[in-house]
Amino acid sequence: MSHDIMNLNIERILANIEKVMTGKRNVAELSLVALLAEGHVLLEDVPGVGKTMMVRALAKSVGASFRRIQFTPDLLPSDVTGVSIYNPKEMEFQFRPGPIMGNIILADEINRTSPKTQSALLEGMEESSVTIDGVTHRLEKPFFVMATQNPIEYEGTYPLPEAQLDRFLLKMKMGYPEVHEEVEVLNRAQKTPPIEELEPVVSLEELRALQSEIKNVFVEDTIKRYIVDISNRTRVHENVYLGASPRGSIGLMKAAQAYAFICGRDFVLPDDIQYLAPFVLSHRIILKSEAKFEGITAEEIISRIVARVPVPVQRLVK
Structure with missing residues (x-):
């Protein structure tokens, strides 16, 4: 598949959404970034x-394939992953897959269920497989989870x-629409919901090809150093108790590769890192209690760090 066709497929997906x-x-762009980078999204709103x-x-x-899991306090891990049930006719256990056995999963209100059930989903996210009764079941690719949580209700x-x-990979918020956008939402609500008439614009094979192509987006050594410098600053910041891990640096690089590709480039720019850093790193740091008391947010700290780290302007001399 040519690069032009891949770029066209990206635009088709975004236009369809x-x-x-x-x-x-x-x-939509950030969600597609996570999907192409084979990561997952936490949507807090x-x-x-x-x-x-x-x-x-x-x-x-x-x-x-789309699956929705409504997380509730009484949800069990087997309700997510599936369960083995004894079939007396066959005289053997048969596996009945749970909703996690899909391509794109909506984990709705993930913070409403117990840590044990949360872990069942997160194992699948990390390992691309689930283990049930000692048997490992591989998850079909692509596998993408968008988890939501309500930031208002804590009880x-x-x-x-x-x-x-x-x-x-990313944590983000949707926010309320602008006034003219909400008027358009009302106009659409009077007709047949557009989601019911939506048709696929790319195939799963084409999506897998896009995911493979992301890995070929070039990341210059100075950009890698820039990513590490930003992550390292989170570990020594006065308001941060625990900084971003190396997994955060890897996530930022992969997200930047996907975002550059969406923008029609085969190389990463410092601008990509600056834009994505708050979405990739803010949920990976723990603030000190004094900072929380003062109302400082993780996003603000990441933005300040990005503003202070020198932007690379030339290649590293080897």
């Missing part, structure tokens, strides 16, 4: 802003531990 989502081009619609539109656009929730937050 925009048929459903009004004024959310940046969220209030109910009713279109989180479910976004992931459904993405799944339909690439012809992928009866189980916040994700930092080690599990680190499994998400």
Whole structure:
């Protein structure tokens, strides 16, 4: 597949999502960044802003199977992964797959279920497989999880531990639409929902080809050093208790490769790193209690760090 056709496929996917989502081009791009980089997304926002619609539109656009898991306090790990049931006719156990056995998964309100059930999903995210009764079942590729959590309600929730937050490539918010965008949402609500008429614009094979091509996007050594410098600053910042891990640096590089590809380039720029750093690193750092008390956010700290780290202007001399 030629580079021009791949770029055209990217634009087709984004245009298809925009048929459903009004004024959310940046969220669609970031979701596609995570999908192409074979990462996952944590979407933190209030109910009713279109989180479910976004992931459904993405799944339909690439012809992928879509599964939705509504996380509740009584949800069991087997409700997510599947279970082996004894068949008396065959006199053997047969595996019945759970909703995690899909391509694109919406994990709705992931912080409402117990850590044990959260771990069942996160094992699949990290290992691309699940183990049930000692048998490992590989997950079909592509495998993409968009998990949501409500930042307002805390009673009866189980916040994700930092080690599990680190499994998400990006964390972002959708936000409320602009006034004119919300008027357009009302206009669309009077007709047949666009999501019902959405057709795939690329195949799963084409999507896998795009994911493979992302790895060929060139990252110059100075850009890699720039990424490491930003991550390292999080580890020594006065307001940060625990900084970003090397996994965060790897995630930032992979996300930058995908974003550069979406922008039509086969190389990463410092601008890509600056734009993506708050989405990739903010959920990977733990603030000191004094900083939280002062109302400082992780996103603000990452933005300040990015503003202070010198931008590479020439190649490293080897």
